[in-house]
Amino acid sequence: MPRVVKRPDDRRNEILDAAQALFFERGYERTTVNDVIAQIGISKGGFYHHFSAKEDLLEGITARLAQDAVARVRDLLEDPSLDALARLNGFLARSRQMKVEDAPKLRAAFDVVFRPENLVLYHRINAASIAVMRPVLTGIIAQGKTEGVFAVPDPEAAAEIILHLGASTHDAVARTIAATGTADEDAAIEALDQRLRFYGVAVDRILGLPDGSIPFVEPGFTRAVMTAR
Amino acid sequence: MPRVVKRPDDRRNEILDAAQALFFERGYERTTVNDVIAQIGISKGGFYHHFSAKEDLLEGITARLAQDAVARVRDLLEDPSLDALARLNGFLARSRQMKVEDAPKLRAAFDVVFRPENLVLYHRINAASIAVMRPVLTGIIAQGKTEGVFAVPDPEAAAEIILHLGASTHDAVARTIAATGTADEDAAIEALDQRLRFYGVAVDRILGLPDGSIPFVEPGFTRAVMTAR
DNA sequence: CACTTGACGACCGACCGTCGGTCTGTAAAA
DNA sequence: TTTTACAGACCGACGGTCGGTCGTCAAGTG
Numbered sequence: 001m002p003r004v005v006k007r008p009d010d011r012r013n014e015i016l017d018a019a020q021a022l023f024f025e026r027g028y029e030r031t032t033v034n035d036v037i038a039q040i041g042i043s044k045g046g047f048y049h050h051f052s053a054k055e056d057l058l059e060g061i062t063a064r065l066a067q068d069a070v071a072r073v074r075d076l077l078e079d080p081s082l083d084a085l086a087r088l089n090g091f092l093a094r095s096r097q098m099k100v101e102d103a104p105k106l107r108a109a110f111d112v113v114f115r116p117e118n119l120v121l122y123h124r125i126n127a128a129s130i131a132v133m134r135p136v137l138t139g140i141i142a143q144g145k146t147e148g149v150f151a152v153p154d155p156e157a158a159a160e161i162i163l164h165l166g167a168s169t170h171d172a173v174a175r176t177i178a179a180t181g182t183a184d185e186d187a188a189i190e191a192l193d194q195r196l197r198f199y200g201v202a203v204d205r206i207l208g209l210p211d212g213s214i215p216f217v218e219p220g221f222t223r224a225v226m227t228a229r
Numbered sequence: 230m231p232r233v234v235k236r237p238d239d240r241r242n243e244i245l246d247a248a249q250a251l252f253f254e255r256g257y258e259r260t261t262v263n264d265v266i267a268q269i270g271i272s273k274g275g276f277y278h279h280f281s282a283k284e285d286l287l288e289g290i291t292a293r294l295a296q297d298a299v300a301r302v303r304d305l306l307e308d309p310s311l312d313a314l315a316r317l318n319g320f321l322a323r324s325r326q327m328k329v330e331d332a333p334k335l336r337a338a339f340d341v342v343f344r345p346e347n348l349v350l351y352h353r354i355n356a357a358s359i360a361v362m363r364p365v366l367t368g369i370i371a372q373g374k375t376e377g378v379f380a381v382p383d384p385e386a387a388a389e390i391i392l393h394l395g396a397s398t399h400d401a402v403a404r405t406i407a408a409t410g411t412a413d414e415d416a417a418i419e420a421l422d423q424r425l426r427f428y429g430v431a432v433d434r435i436l437g438l439p440d441g442s443i444p445f446v447e448p449g450f451t452r453a454v455m456t457a458r
Numbered sequence: 459c460a461c462t463t464g465a466c467g468a469c470c471g472a473c474c475g476t477c478g479g480t481c482t483g484t485a486a487a488a
Numbered sequence: 489t490t491t492t493a494c495a496g497a498c499c500g501a502c503g504g505t506c507g508g509t510c511g512t513c514a515a516g517t518g
Contacts, residue, residue: 033479043496234467
C-alpha cells in the first residue's frame with residue numbers, strides 16, 4: 001500500500017467522518033476498527049497514531065456534533081436585545097429548523113441510533129449534547145430568573161432536568177420508528193406529536209410558566225421529520 | 230472437573246447471582262463469561278446451555294431486579310383505601326425505605342455503576358426499572374386524574390417523564406460519588422440533596438400540584454444513603 | 459420389587475474466528 | 489538527522505460453537 005501523508009487534523013477528521021458514517025449505518029458495536037480503516041485506506045498503525053482506542057472515536061464524533069450544534073445558535077445566545085423567554089423560544093425554533101432542514105439525514109440516522117442494540121451510541125450522543133447545552137440553557141434560565149419570569153430555585157438543575165427530558169422521548173420516538181411502514185404509522189406519529197406537546201407543557205411547568213408559553217413543537221414538525229426520506 | 234447437575238431454574242439463578250455480583254463489582258464490560266463460570270465452577274458449554282449470549286445476563290439480571298422491586302410495593306398499589314396522592318407518596322416513601330435498608334450494598338453498587346465506563350450497565354438497569362414501573366405509575370396518575378387532583382393530559386406520558394427524571398440525577402449522583410473521601414464530600418452531598426428536592430418540585434409541577442406536595446427526599450435521606458458503608 | 463435400559467437434557471472442555479490493540483520498521487517532512 | 493505519520497504483521501483475549509459425555513428418571517423386564 002502506498003503511503004499517503006496528510007495534515008494531522010485532516011486525517012483525524014477523515015477518520016471521524018468515516019467512523020461517523022459507519023456508526024450511523026451499522027451502529028457502534030457492529031462497526032470494527034478494520035471497517036473504518038478499510039473505508040479510507042489507512043493502516044492499523046495509522047489509525048492508532050491518531051486515536052488511542054475505538055472509544056476515542058465516539059468522543060471525537062460526539063464532541064464535533066455537539067460543538068457545531070452550539071455554533072449554529074451562538075448568535076441567538078449573544079443577542080442582548082432578547083429577553084429570556086424570547087431567547088429560549090428562539091433557541092428551540094432554531095433547533096427545530098435545523099432538524100427540518102436535514103430531516104432526511106436525521107431520519108436515516110434515527111433508524112439506526114434508536115435501535116435497542118445501539119442504546120450506547122444514543123446515550124453517548126445525548127450525553128455529549130447535554131454537556132454542551134447545559135451551560136447554554138443554564139444561562140438562559142438564569143437570565144429568566146433575574147428577570148422574574150422563570151420561577152426556579154436553581155437554574156443549572158432546571159437546565160439539566162429539561163435537557164434530560166429529551167432522553168425520555170427516546171422510547172416514544174423508537175415506537176414511532178418501529179411503526180414506520182405499518183398501518184399504525186400515522187397514529188404513531190400523531191401520538192408522538194402529542195407526547196412532544198406534553199413535554200413542552202412539562203418545560204413550562206418546571207420553569208413556572210403558564211401552559212403553552214413554550215411551543216415545543218409546531219404543527220407539522222413531527223410529521224415532517226419522521227416521514228422524511 | 231466433576232459434573233454436578235442441578236435443576237435448570239436453580240442453575241440459572243446461580244449464574245445470574247454470580248454475574249450480578251461481578252457486574253456490580255467490576256462492571257459489565259470488564260467481566261468476562263469465563264469469570265462468571267469460574268466463580269461457580271461450571272463450563273462454557275454449561276453456561277451457553279442456559280444463556281444464549283453474555284447480553285442475556287443483563288436482561289436476566291435487570292428483569293429480576295425490577296420484578297422484585299415492584300413486588301415490594303404491590304400491597305400499596307392494591308390498597309383501595311388510598312387516594313392517588315397518598316398512594317404516590319406511599320410508593321415513594323417505600324422506595325426510600327428500601328434504599329435506606331440496604332444502603333451499604335446499594336452504595337457499593339453505586340460506586341461501580343455510576344462510573345463512566347459503566348454507563349451501559351446503568352442505562353440497562355434504569356430502562357428495566359422504568360419498563361416495570363411505567364404501568365404502575367401510570368395507574369397512580371390516572372387515578373389522580375380522575376380524582377381531579379393531578380392536572381395532566383396523558384397519564385402515561387407523565388409517568389414516563391417522571392421516571393426519566395431519575396436518569397437526570399445520574400450526573401449529580403456521579404459527582405457526589407466522585408467527591409467521596411475528599412474535602413468536598415459534605416458540600417457534594419448537600420448539593421445532591423438540594424438537587425433531589427428540586428426534582429420533587431419538578432414532579433409536583435408536572436402533575437399540576439403545589440410545590441412541596443410530594444416529599445421526594447426527607448431530611449437525612451441523601452446523607453444516609455451516600456455515606457453508607 | 460429390584461434391576462436394566464434407554465432417551466433426554468444438563469453439562470464438559472477443546473477449539474475457533476474475530477476484534478481491539480501493539481510493535482517494529484520505514485518513508486516523508488522539517 | 490530528527491521527528492512525525494503511517495504500514496502491516498502480529499498478539500492475546502474474548503465471545504461463542506460443537507461434538508461428545510454423564511446424571512437422571514421413567515418405562516420396561518424378570
